[in-house]
Amino acid sequence: MWTCFLMTLTVYPLLSLWTLGSMAVFPAAFFLFKFGTRWSTERIVRFFIWIYGRGWIALVSPFVRFSRKGLEKAQSIQPVILVVNHLSFFDTYCMALLPFYNVAVAIRSWPFRMYWYAPFMRMANYLDVETSGWDGVSLQAKKILERGGNVLFFPEGHRSRNGALGRFYSGAFLLAVETGRPVIPMVISGTDVLLPPGRRRLHPARIRLEALPPVEPRRFSGPTAHIQLKKAVREAIGRRLAEIRTER
Amino acid sequence: MTDKEIIEKINTALAEEFELDEASMLPEAHLFDDLELDSLDLVDMVIVLEQTFGFKIREEEEIRSIRTLGDIHAFVIRKRHQRLQSS
Numbered sequence: 001m002w003t004c005f006l007m008t009l010t011v012y013p014l015l016s017l018w019t020l021g022s023m024a025v026f027p028a029a030f031f032l033f034k035f036g037t038r039w040s041t042e043r044i045v046r047f048f049i050w051i052y053g054r055g056w057i058a059l060v061s062p063f064v065r066f067s068r069k070g071l072e073k074a075q076s077i078q079p080v081i082l083v084v085n086h087l088s089f090f091d092t093y094c095m096a097l098l099p100f101y102n103v104a105v106a107i108r109s110w111p112f113r114m115y116w117y118a119p120f121m122r123m124a125n126y127l128d129v130e131t132s133g134w135d136g137v138s139l140q141a142k143k144i145l146e147r148g149g150n151v152l153f154f155p156e157g158h159r160s161r162n163g164a165l166g167r168f169y170s171g172a173f174l175l176a177v178e179t180g181r182p183v184i185p186m187v188i189s190g191t192d193v194l195l196p197p198g199r200r201r202l203h204p205a206r207i208r209l210e211a212l213p214p215v216e217p218r219r220f221s222g223p224t225a226h227i228q229l230k231k232a233v234r235e236a237i238g239r240r241l242a243e244i245r246t247e248r
Numbered sequence: 249m250t251d252k253e254i255i256e257k258i259n260t261a262l263a264e265e266f267e268l269d270e271a272s273m274l275p276e277a278h279l280f281d282d283l284e285l286d287s288l289d290l291v292d293m294v295i296v297l298e299q300t301f302g303f304k305i306r307e308e309e310e311i312r313s314i315r316t317l318g319d320i321h322a323f324v325i326r327k328r329h330q331r332l333q334s335s
Binding site for chain 2: 174
């Protein structure tokens with residue numbers, strides 16, 4: 001209990017400081033990168049978001065043990081469509097565990113209302129799946145993939161309230177079928193212990209991010225190809241999630 | 249097949265496809281607000297209904313006006329009756 005108290009009392013202020021510091025440094029760092037690397041704006045901002053996530057990992061690491069598995073395979077076949085189960089607000093921060101940074105996240109509208117993060121999310125070309133409509137999201141995602149970026153979806157659409165894997169929405173899988181890009185199913189666990197939905201108090205946790213073997217959309221055909229792909233990926237994530245929980 | 253059986257078949261097919269809680273599948277349930285389906289789910293729903301009942305409905309203009317589960321029931325029942333009359 002005292003560890004939770006100490007963790008909550010230290011991590012939130014440090015995260016606020018890290019956020020403010022990052023925002024203060026960002027403009028100068030951005031222009032240095034822009035002229036030094038000639039990278040696109042979205043790529044540079046995604047890189048800084050990844051660095052910011054790494055900073056968050058360092059901040060919580062006295063209380064949280066991180067492990068990752070199988071992510072290198074995804075790195076070797078980029079661009080890919082990443083799909084991951086959703087347990088906590090901090091799941092997106094944990095995407096800094098990925099060994100690559102060029103990732104645009106598809107999310108609902110409400111994170112775009114966090115005014116301190118929203119400008120960065122827009123510059124990084126994150127996808128607002130709730131207000132853009134599927135045609136807009138699909139077009140935006142296809143352009144990102146064409147430019148070599150990866151797209152990450154939380155196919156459940158919202159955080160699980162009981163830890164169980166929810167039903168999957170089809171967007172990520174339709175995109176995979178339409179573009180032919182592989183889907184990387186990923187399993188995250190432990191963030192529901194760190195900060196479950198509806199809570200504010202942090203709790204020490206062991207967080208694990210694991211990538212499962214890629215699923216090629218060309219394995220499925222016909223008008224239901226994306227539905228079959230969705231079912232295959234959901235089954236793989238559900239099975240691995242259950243195994244991980246048994247191992248705990 | 250009676251109307252009741254058609255409704256049960258629709259509910260079973262949709263519950264299985266979209267992992268819906270059968271208790272929430274009331275005729276007045278709004279597809280977006282109550283059952284939390286999205287626009288892509290509606291496309292998938294049409295495919296599921298076509299496979300379940302063996303007819304083509306994706307070009308039907310009436311689908312665009314469907315809002316509730318009851319609208320789906322009524323639409324499919326009407327299509328089934330039309331099909332029986334024409335055959």
